[in-house]
Amino acid sequence: MFAANDHHLSATRFAIPTGVLALVAVASWSIFFVAPTEATMGDVQRIIYLHVAVAWCGLAAMIALGLCGGAYLVSRRLSWDFWSQALCEVGCLGTFLTLVTGSAWAHEAWGTWWTWEPRLTSSLVMWIMYCGMLLIRSSIEEPQRRARVGAVLAIIGVGDVPLVLMATRWFRGVHPVSPEMDPTMRVVLLTSLVSFTAVFAYLATMRRRQLEIADQVVELEAIA
Amino acid sequence: MRMGDTAKAMWWLVYKDSLRELRTFGVWPGMLLLGLATVFLLATQLNMSVEQKTSLAGGLLWISIFFAGTVALERSFASERDSGCWQTLCLYPAPPSVIFLAKMATNTISTLLLECVLIPAFVVLTDVPLLSRPLPLLLVVVLGTLCFASIGTLLSAMTAGLRARGGMLALLLLPLLTPVLLASAEATRLILVDEVGPALWQWVNLLAVFAGVFTMAGAVLFEFVMEE
Numbered sequence: 001m002f003a004a005n006d007h008h009l010s011a012t013r014f015a016i017p018t019g020v021l022a023l024v025a026v027a028s029w030s031i032f033f034v035a036p037t038e039a040t041m042g043d044v045q046r047i048i049y050l051h052v053a054v055a056w057c058g059l060a061a062m063i064a065l066g067l068c069g070g071a072y073l074v075s076r077r078l079s080w081d082f083w084s085q086a087l088c089e090v091g092c093l094g095t096f097l098t099l100v101t102g103s104a105w106a107h108e109a110w111g112t113w114w115t116w117e118p119r120l121t122s123s124l125v126m127w128i129m130y131c132g133m134l135l136i137r138s139s140i141e142e143p144q145r146r147a148r149v150g151a152v153l154a155i156i157g158v159g160d161v162p163l164v165l166m167a168t169r170w171f172r173g174v175h176p177v178s179p180e181m182d183p184t185m186r187v188v189l190l191t192s193l194v195s196f197t198a199v200f201a202y203l204a205t206m207r208r209r210q211l212e213i214a215d216q217v218v219e220l221e222a223i224a
Numbered sequence: 225m226r227m228g229d230t231a232k233a234m235w236w237l238v239y240k241d242s243l244r245e246l247r248t249f250g251v252w253p254g255m256l257l258l259g260l261a262t263v264f265l266l267a268t269q270l271n272m273s274v275e276q277k278t279s280l281a282g283g284l285l286w287i288s289i290f291f292a293g294t295v296a297l298e299r300s301f302a303s304e305r306d307s308g309c310w311q312t313l314c315l316y317p318a319p320p321s322v323i324f325l326a327k328m329a330t331n332t333i334s335t336l337l338l339e340c341v342l343i344p345a346f347v348v349l350t351d352v353p354l355l356s357r358p359l360p361l362l363l364v365v366v367l368g369t370l371c372f373a374s375i376g377t378l379l380s381a382m383t384a385g386l387r388a389r390g391g392m393l394a395l396l397l398l399p400l401l402t403p404v405l406l407a408s409a410e411a412t413r414l415i416l417v418d419e420v421g422p423a424l425w426q427w428v429n430l431l432a433v434f435a436g437v438f439t440m441a442g443a444v445l446f447e448f449v450m451e452e
Contacts, residue, residue, distance in 0.1 A: 073448055121402060128399040135395065139386050149382050152445045156378070156400065159437070163403060171406075 020202045023195035027053075027188075035188040044108040049189055051101040053196035054094045055123070059161055061091025061200065062126065066158030069151030078215065081147035084154060085137065086207035090200050092130035098123055110174065118167035119175035126160045133157065143215075233318035237326035241300070242333065251299045252337065259292030259342045267349035274351055281352040282412030286405050288342055289335065290372060290398070296334040297376040298393050300327055301384035310384075314450055324377060324446035328439065331373040331380075339365055357415050360424065364415065367431035368408035374438035375400055381449045407431050 031049045038045035065087045072080035102120065103113045114120065133153050140146040163170075168177045181189070245251055266284045270277050304310045316323060343365075347354050354361065376397055383392040411427040414420070 121406075125399045125402045129396070132392075132396045132399065136383070136386070136392055139388065139392070148448050148451060152378075152382060152448055153396070155445060156375075156441065159441070160400075 016202065020195075020198050023198050027192045027195035030188045030191050035185055036182055038185075041108060044105065047101050047105045049192040050196075051098060051105060052189060053192040054097040054101065056193055057196055057200040058091050058094030058098050058123075058126065059164060060197070061087045061094055061204070062130075062154075062157055062161055065091060065154040066161075069154030072147050072151045073155075076144075078143055078147060079212065081143070081150060082208045082211040082215070083204070084147070084150050085211055086204045088130060088133050088137070088150070088154075089207060090204045092127065092134060093203075094200060095123060095127040095130055099127060115174070117173040117175055118171035119164065119173055122160060122164040122167045126157070126164060129153075129157050129160060230318070230322055233316070233322050234326040234329065237316070237318075237323065238329050238333070241327070241330040244303075245334075250303065251296050252334065255292050255295040255334065255338055256341055258295055259288055259338050260345055262288040262291055263342055263345050263349060267346070270350055274353075277350055277352050278416045279413060281346070281350060281354065281416060283405070283409035285343070285346050285354070285412065286368065286408045288346070289339060289368075290401055290405065292342070293331075293335045293338055293372060294376070294394055294397060296338070297331055297373075297380045297397070298383075298389065300331055300377065301381045302389055305384050320447040320450050321443040323450070324381075324443050325439075327381070328373050328377040328442065331377050332369055335369045335373055336365075339369065352416065354412075354416065357418070357420060360415050360420050360428075361412070363428060364408060364411045364431065367428065367435050368404060370435040371404040371408075371431060371438055372401065374435060374442050375404075378438075378442040378446060378449065381446065404431065404434055407434070 027049075031046050035046060035049065037043060065084055068080045068083040068087060071077075072084065099120075102123070106115065106120075107113050133150065136153065137146055137150050140149060167173065168175050263285075266288065270280065270284075301310075304313050313323065343354055343361075346352065376393075379393055379396050379400075383389045383396070386392050407427045407430045411424055411431065414424040414427070
């Protein structure tokens with residue numbers, strides 16, 4: 001029975017990263033070889049397929065972080081905090097990539113690397129909040145207290161999500177709002193969204209597993 | 225708990241904090257001096273026409289207020305921990321939300337006091353006619369202060385037990401205050417250019433929504449922050 005389980009586990013461990021890698025390969029191929037070249041900006045516009053995908057991952061991670069925070073405060077199970085830590089790290093990465101790719105696109109489109117535009121400002125605020133959460137979490141030793149403080153911060157952080165999403169509508173800015181796109185471009189964008197969501201979900205799952213194992217090691221060391 | 229008892233419990237906490245501050249002067253002098261020093265430094269760099277200063281004054285004034293006000297916020301719970309009163313505060317016979325509202329009221333008073341000094345100082349040092357429309361300005365100042373005190377009080381309680389609490393509080397507070405800063409600065413600018421119309425009320429409404437949401441979130445979440 002153990003041999004069968006081990007075989008199943010190793011197959012799953014191999015299958016999931018392979019599937020994620022295949023999705024990334026398909027998305028990359030679509031971005032560079034399937035998507036038509038945009039008339040005004042040329043090849044630089046291809047950044048958008050990556051930018052939108054990582055921006056979505058950063059926002060989704062914050063929403064999931066808030067939900068995990070709420071779940072921890074209700075159940076007081078540390079497993080929710082492992083999810084929070086993993087999502088915080090992955091969300092921080094996603095938002096950082098959003099700022100970098102957005103800045104590269106803005107340099108070509110607007111002639112500047114950065115402008116204090118509402119969508120950009122609210123995204124930067126989100127990234128600083130992710131960094132702040134990680135910093136605070138790393139400065140608290142006691143696991144339950146760290147989880148509690150992290151959960152409260154995550155719930156506050158979710159408040160930034162509507163600001164990022166609605167920034168272009170509530171405050172007048174220069175960031176594009178749902179621009180008209182060629183149907184092929186839409187399909188490529190969707191492919192990129194799905195593949196990067198899979199990458200970030202995989203990273204979060206792996207990190208959560210790592211944190212769980214680290215916690216088990218600490219418990220075993222305490223017993224021994 | 226009855227409404228009268230809640231108000232009484234809140235009042236005693238505000239009274240206790242105010243009395244301690246009046247006896248020790250542990251927070252207000254430092255906060256006021258830091259605020260004045262910031263305004264002075266900013267004013268030395270505003271070597272331009274009054275029209276140009278007017279477009280910048282709102283943002284600079286609110287940055288000075290938030291920057292100096294962080295001193296009062298940082299001490300509001302750190303002083304309880306340093307003097308060994310945190311456990312007593314946790315045992316206070318009132319719901320955690322009442323303790324939060326009392327601390328928020330104390331921080332609002334401190335910040336309003338700071339503004340009473342900084343706004344005239346800003347007018348004197350920069351020649352910007354900030355006091356030309358006092359009532360709309362008062363409304364913006366009160367709402368901006370409520371936003372600052374509500375979110376700041378919650379974060380102050382969270383960071384009070386940490387090693388680098390001052391840095392941590394500023395790191396978390398200032399990004400969260402960005403939308404409040406934008407709304408307050410823009411509302412102040414509109415008052416300065418005498419555009420007291422729908423555009424101003426839009427920003428005032430936004431500030432009122434932020435103040436309401438932050439206060440409610442703080443009152444609900446404070447229970448989890450107080451746990452030891």
